[in-house]
Amino acid sequence: MNVIERCRLLAQFSEEPGATTRTFLSEPMHQVHACLRGWMEQAGMSVVVDHAGNLRGLYASTRPSARRLFIGSHLDTVPRAGAFDGILGVVLGVALIERLRGSRLSFDIEVIGFSEEEGVRFGVPFIGSRALIGDIDDQLLETVSSAIAAFGLDPKRINEARTGDDALGYLEFHIEQGPVLESLNLPLGVVETIAGQSRFDVLFEGQANHAGTTPMNLRRDGLAGAAEWIGRVEREARGVPGAVATVGRVNISPGAANVIPGSAAASLDVRHADDDVRHCLATRLLRCAEQIAAARCLKVSWEQRLDQSAVAMDSSLIRMLERAVATTGCPIHRMPSGAGHDAMIVARRMPAAMLFLRSPGGISHHPDESVLAEDVAAALDVGMAFLQELERRHA
Amino acid sequence: MNVIERCRLLAQFSEEPGATTRTFLSEPMHQVHACLRGWMEQAGMSVVVDHAGNLRGLYASTRPSARRLFIGSHLDTVPRAGAFDGILGVVLGVALIERLRGSRLSFDIEVIGFSEEEGVRFGVPFIGSRALIGDIDDQLLETVSSAIAAFGLDPKRINEARTGDDALGYLEFHIEQGPVLESLNLPLGVVETIAGQSRFDVLFEGQANHAGTTPMNLRRDGLAGAAEWIGRVEREARGVPGAVATVGRVNISPGAANVIPGSAAASLDVRHADDDVRHCLATRLLRCAEQIAAARCLKVSWEQRLDQSAVAMDSSLIRMLERAVATTGCPIHRMPSGAGHDAMIVARRMPAAMLFLRSPGGISHHPDESVLAEDVAAALDVGMAFLQELERRHA
Numbered sequence: 001m002n003v004i005e006r007c008r009l010l011a012q013f014s015e016e017p018g019a020t021t022r023t024f025l026s027e028p029m030h031q032v033h034a035c036l037r038g039w040m041e042q043a044g045m046s047v048v049v050d051h052a053g054n055l056r057g058l059y060a061s062t063r064p065s066a067r068r069l070f071i072g073s074h075l076d077t078v079p080r081a082g083a084f085d086g087i088l089g090v091v092l093g094v095a096l097i098e099r100l101r102g103s104r105l106s107f108d109i110e111v112i113g114f115s116e117e118e119g120v121r122f123g124v125p126f127i128g129s130r131a132l133i134g135d136i137d138d139q140l141l142e143t144v145s146s147a148i149a150a151f152g153l154d155p156k157r158i159n160e161a162r163t164g165d166d167a168l169g170y171l172e173f174h175i176e177q178g179p180v181l182e183s184l185n186l187p188l189g190v191v192e193t194i195a196g197q198s199r200f201d202v203l204f205e206g207q208a209n210h211a212g213t214t215p216m217n218l219r220r221d222g223l224a225g226a227a228e229w230i231g232r233v234e235r236e237a238r239g240v241p242g243a244v245a246t247v248g249r250v251n252i253s254p255g256a257a258n259v260i261p262g263s264a265a266a267s268l269d270v271r272h273a274d275d276d277v278r279h280c281l282a283t284r285l286l287r288c289a290e291q292i293a294a295a296r297c298l299k300v301s302w303e304q305r306l307d308q309s310a311v312a313m314d315s316s317l318i319r320m321l322e323r324a325v326a327t328t329g330c331p332i333h334r335m336p337s338g339a340g341h342d343a344m345i346v347a348r349r350m351p352a353a354m355l356f357l358r359s360p361g362g363i364s365h366h367p368d369e370s371v372l373a374e375d376v377a378a379a380l381d382v383g384m385a386f387l388q389e390l391e392r393r394h395a
Numbered sequence: 396m397n398v399i400e401r402c403r404l405l406a407q408f409s410e411e412p413g414a415t416t417r418t419f420l421s422e423p424m425h426q427v428h429a430c431l432r433g434w435m436e437q438a439g440m441s442v443v444v445d446h447a448g449n450l451r452g453l454y455a456s457t458r459p460s461a462r463r464l465f466i467g468s469h470l471d472t473v474p475r476a477g478a479f480d481g482i483l484g485v486v487l488g489v490a491l492i493e494r495l496r497g498s499r500l501s502f503d504i505e506v507i508g509f510s511e512e513e514g515v516r517f518g519v520p521f522i523g524s525r526a527l528i529g530d531i532d533d534q535l536l537e538t539v540s541s542a543i544a545a546f547g548l549d550p551k552r553i554n555e556a557r558t559g560d561d562a563l564g565y566l567e568f569h570i571e572q573g574p575v576l577e578s579l580n581l582p583l584g585v586v587e588t589i590a591g592q593s594r595f596d597v598l599f600e601g602q603a604n605h606a607g608t609t610p611m612n613l614r615r616d617g618l619a620g621a622a623e624w625i626g627r628v629e630r631e632a633r634g635v636p637g638a639v640a641t642v643g644r645v646n647i648s649p650g651a652a653n654v655i656p657g658s659a660a661a662s663l664d665v666r667h668a669d670d671d672v673r674h675c676l677a678t679r680l681l682r683c684a685e686q687i688a689a690a691r692c693l694k695v696s697w698e699q700r701l702d703q704s705a706v707a708m709d710s711s712l713i714r715m716l717e718r719a720v721a722t723t724g725c726p727i728h729r730m731p732s733g734a735g736h737d738a739m740i741v742a743r744r745m746p747a748a749m750l751f752l753r754s755p756g757g758i759s760h761h762p763d764e765s766v767l768a769e770d771v772a773a774a775l776d777v778g779m780a781f782l783q784e785l786e787r788r789h790a
Binding site: 176177178179180183195197199209210211212213214215216217218221223224226227228230231234237238243244245246247248249250252254255256257258259260261267268269271305337338339340362364365 | 571572573574575578590592594604605606607608609610611612613616618619621622623625626629632633638639640641642643644645647649650651652653654655656662663664666700732733734735757759760
């Protein structure tokens with residue numbers, strides 16, 4: 001069974017019949033572990049499940065106490081997901097080991113399937129990778145304890161999931177989940193940075209009034225103010241290379257066809273690989289909101305909901321990945337990741353790198369999510385070249 | 396008790412303690428009828444409740460089979476209403492009869508308190524005035540039958556509410572429910588036309604996508620399209636004197652902060668006193684939606700929900716009202732009504748006219764709704780001058 005077939009098989013292990021929904025340590029995760037364990041052992045790996053629920057297959061070096069390269073991604077999914085987000089990175093890791101055909105390297109390789117990244121079951125993302133770097137606080141442990149116990153694991157031993165300090169690095173294969181590679185006609189992209197995020201709730205307040213009896217020039221329409229601002233958000237973000245800014249939600253009050261909106265509460269999500277650029281853009285967008293509100297005699301206020309810094313991938317691993325891409329004949333393309341990934345967490349403890357595979361149609365978090373067989377083959381070739389260079393340097 | 400005190404007293408008869416909520420033939424309507432009946436009989440009127448629940452006080456002429464002037468408005472309210480919308484017109488009618496101090500005219504005056512105008516209880520407005528003009532169809536009768544019977548009336552006799560064909564006319568006093576008179580520093584306005592209304596639901600459809608991974612130039616954001624259009628709606632309506640256009644509701648899908656909106660469904664309400672102008676503006680706004688959608692690779696579609704023609708008030712009664720206003724020393728101001736009123740229905744069967752009283756703060760459909768004592772006094776003076784001219788012409 002090839003990589004894509006394996007991913008499609010694993011997608012059938014779901015909490016929801018006819019769809020792929022697999023949250024942190026849910027029942028079908030047992031079946032996913034069982035399948036992966038079989039393939040891993042077949043390839044010569046020794047497999048354990050740590051007490052954070054991460055599935056960990058070790059392909060040991062010939063050397064005793066060798067340093068370790070991690071290759072992984074997550075095994076959980078969003079509700080009604082596709083078959084590739086996360087799990088592809090684990091299945092690709094196993095396939096790389098299979099390609100080694102039993103020959104051992106001078107470093108250990110651990111393929112890790114994180115138990116949780118999406119944040120669906122408890123509203124907390126990255127539980128698996130946080131356990132790997134030893135970042136599980138008491139509050140999080142309390143939240144997840146009973147789920148861990150119900151899965152047959154011991155929450156009191158969750159800290160044993162923590163890895164040592166001398167890891168060689170972390171490599172994550174992941175679908176892009178966006179349209180950029182496809183639009184450039186490229187199979188692969190080397191992630192340079194995982195973008196930082198700012199989130200705000202921005203409230204425009206005017207005066208609700210009768211849609212028939214209030215002339216245009218005597219209105220204080222909260223939605224009209226928000227609409228003008230949404231246009232500005234789009235224009236300003238377009239003017240900043242690499243920036244994205246999104247208004248995804250607007251709550252209008254009272255929200256009736258024959259009543260002028262008294263208020264409109266809009267979400268704002270701003271991302272950029274450079275934190276200064278992001279902060280500067282977010283500040284400008286809030287300033288625009290103030291100007292628009294002032295010109296319309298509206299009141300505007302906001303609350304910041306998130307200010308998450310960008311996380312750079314390791315420059316030395318990036319260059320090694322790029323050389324590996326070059327050996328396959330693919331054009332080299334560096335890009336930021338607009339979405340968060342386990343690599344962002346793991347990067348706090350070891351050098352981390354990510355390789356994106358093109359997402360057909362840019363579709364993700366949807367049953368139509370897919371990946372091309374030729375792109376999977378290219379990614380495997382890149383992975384092998386990466387391992388070979390690492391072996392040359394390390395040996 | 397003066398007019399304002401009477402309105403505030405009647406506002407206490409409510410289905411909801413501490414608020415004024417009085418729908419079609421609800422229990423507290425009995426108390427409203429009892430109060431008004433007492434004042435009417437005291438003023439020399441004979442009072443009946445017809446089988447549509449309208450309270451009707453006749454101040455008979457000295458002549459047998461005299462023609463009849465109706466003065467009225469509605470007795471029902473929206474939920475958590477103010478004390479003046481509707482009922483002020485009935486209380487003012489009674490006050491005018493009191494001013495006659497028993498002297499009879501050459502025409503009958505019937506003060507009518509319509510049972511229903513707001514459309515709250517059954518989602519159907521104007522039940523009282525429709526009964527007066529004989530416009531109750533079988534479906535409506537079936538809808539309201541049990542409510543009529545429960546109030547102690549006979550739904551089978553609802554057609555007896557219908558008036559004859561030789562009425563002199565209908566005069567309605569009503570609060571403006573808008574800010575225009577206040578902004579012009581005028582107490583009174585003579586309604587020229589009740590504006591027509593167009594309503595549409597307009598759907599902008601793009602592609603939902605990840606807010607982090609989809610660059611600005613590869614987005615098809617349904618909300619960004621709707622927002623641009625909302626700005627155009629506002630600008631275009633401002634460019635048409637007397638027009639109002641409102642987007643009061645936008646439903647966004649999926650409506651999450653980190654997802655680019657796949658679609659946005661917006662309501663559109665367009666009103667103008669001239670039906671051609673209204674149709675032309677509505678068509679232009681839909682054309683704008685098409686242009687905006689095309690430029691953004693969105694799909695746009697719409698459904699018309701309402702196309703209600705404007706209703707002109709009677710030109711002869713308008714001029715008579717204006718002369719009456721002139722006698723009080725008030726400036727004469729003609730204006731359209733952006734909201735629907737009973738006069739719009741009654742105008743189908745007899746000449747109809749309306750006099751607006753200034754709404755402080757433009758506030759209506761709210762407990763803070765109010766009216767100034769000096770404006771009520773001016774309206775009474777206008778009403779008396781109107782009756783006097785009608786008497787001179789008719790006698």
